Amino acid sequence: MGRAPCCDKANVKKGPWSPDEDALLRSYVEKHGTGGNWITLPQKIGTVLSRYLLRFHIELLAPTLDFCSVPRKVGLKRCGKSCRLRWLNYLRPDIKHGGFSEEEDNLICSLYISIGSRWSIIAAHLPGRTDNDIKNYWNTKLKKKLFGKQRTDRRQCRSIGSAKQESDRFDYGGLGIVIDGVGQNDFWTSTSIRELHGEVGERSSSDGVSHQSPLVAPSSPLLQPLREDSASLASSSLPGVSTDLDELFQFDLVKLEGLDFFNGFEGLKNSNEVSPLVCPSVVQAHNEVLQW
DNA sequence: AAAACCTTCAACCGCGTAGTA
DNA sequence: ATACTACGCGGTTGAAGGTTT
Numbered sequence: 001m002g003r004a005p006c007c008d009k010a011n012v013k014k015g016p017w018s019p020d021e022d023a024l025l026r027s028y029v030e031k032h033g034t035g036g037n038w039i040t041l042p043q044k045i046g047t048v049l050s051r052y053l054l055r056f057h058i059e060l061l062a063p064t065l066d067f068c069s070v071p072r073k074v075g076l077k078r079c080g081k082s083c084r085l086r087w088l089n090y091l092r093p094d095i096k097h098g099g100f101s102e103e104e105d106n107l108i109c110s111l112y113i114s115i116g117s118r119w120s121i122i123a124a125h126l127p128g129r130t131d132n133d134i135k136n137y138w139n140t141k142l143k144k145k146l147f148g149k150q151r152t153d154r155r156q157c158r159s160i161g162s163a164k165q166e167s168d169r170f171d172y173g174g175l176g177i178v179i180d181g182v183g184q185n186d187f188w189t190s191t192s193i194r195e196l197h198g199e200v201g202e203r204s205s206s207d208g209v210s211h212q213s214p215l216v217a218p219s220s221p222l223l224q225p226l227r228e229d230s231a232s233l234a235s236s237s238l239p240g241v242s243t244d245l246d247e248l249f250q251f252d253l254v255k256l257e258g259l260d261f262f263n264g265f266e267g268l269k270n271s272n273e274v275s276p277l278v279c280p281s282v283v284q285a286h287n288e289v290l291q292w
Numbered sequence: 293a294a295a296a297c298c299t300t301c302a303a304c305c306g307c308g309t310a311g312t313a
Numbered sequence: 314a315t316a317c318t319a320c321g322c323g324g325t326t327g328a329a330g331g332t333t334t
Contacts, residue, residue: 016302016328039319084320085303120322135323136301 012042013077017086024076025083026091034087039080089130096128100137108134108142 028045111122119131
């Protein structure tokens with residue numbers, strides 16, 4: 001018996017996000033926040049959007065449009081987990097896109113040498129960078145740079161998003177409100193409209209969606225003190241803290257060959273101490289973990 | 293020109309952990 | 314104490330696009 005899936009795999013869309021999906025998620029999260037529950041977020045987005053579209057239809061388009069042309073099931077057909085990832089890695093307003101600076105390279109390298117592939121901790125020291133971003137950057141470029149492979153300088157002209165992605169789309173009333181994932185049987189009937197009206201009426205005051213507090217920027221991990229990192233390092237699945245910390249800082253001297261280009265690595269080759277020439281925050285992190 | 297190969301990176305997967313009933 | 318649920322993390326995958334042959 002495996003673990004239960006986090007969502008109904010058959011009814012969620014996978015693959016690259018379309019610009020419309022991005023816009024839906026972004027606007028919802030910016031307005032309503034996540035509500036502390038990513039799993040139910042796609043349904044909430046659908047609920048809000050359904051009400052909006054129905055009102056839009058009734059108030060503005062009723063004289064001209066057939067009710068049956070109003071989409072009944074709208075929203076994000078995405079797994080909550082996927083929404084979380086998309087928001088955290090791409091849509092968050094404080095994300096820094098684009099190439100890494102030399103300074104960032106150095107910091108990533110030194111932190112990797114110091115604490116290994118704890119990408120979330122490393123990301124916490126690079127404002128605007130995500131762990132996924134740093135992990136990819138490490139795996140594709142920095143690792144090769146560090147361990148001697150020639151890096152090919154290549155333009156990064158990959159287009160963001162997925163313009164090529166196909167999906168069933170519904171252009172609402174030809175007014176530019178485009179909805180993805182509307183199938184043949186997903187349109188409103190007079191019965192279903194009544195049902196929704198009843199439902200909205202019953203829950204108008206205890207709605208749980210419209211009354212959620214607006215998004216509060218998560219306490220930025222970027223600003224958290226290193227001590228927290230140290231604590232999480234020491235407590236994260238490390239049964240024997242001192243032993244494992246020792247292992248954590250056992251540098252493989254073979255792997256450190258070829259690091260000469262990197263300021264401060266000379267010291268690393270000769271001892272288990274982080275050279276003070278390495279970025280100060282790394283020294284601090286290293287020392288605090290050891291002290292812990 | 294085109295096939296083969298390589299690189300990049302967004303997204304997925306599954307596991308460990310924390311919180312809660 | 315136990316079971317369940319959701320979150321967060323790190324490893325991996327695969328599509329897209331670039332480069333080489």
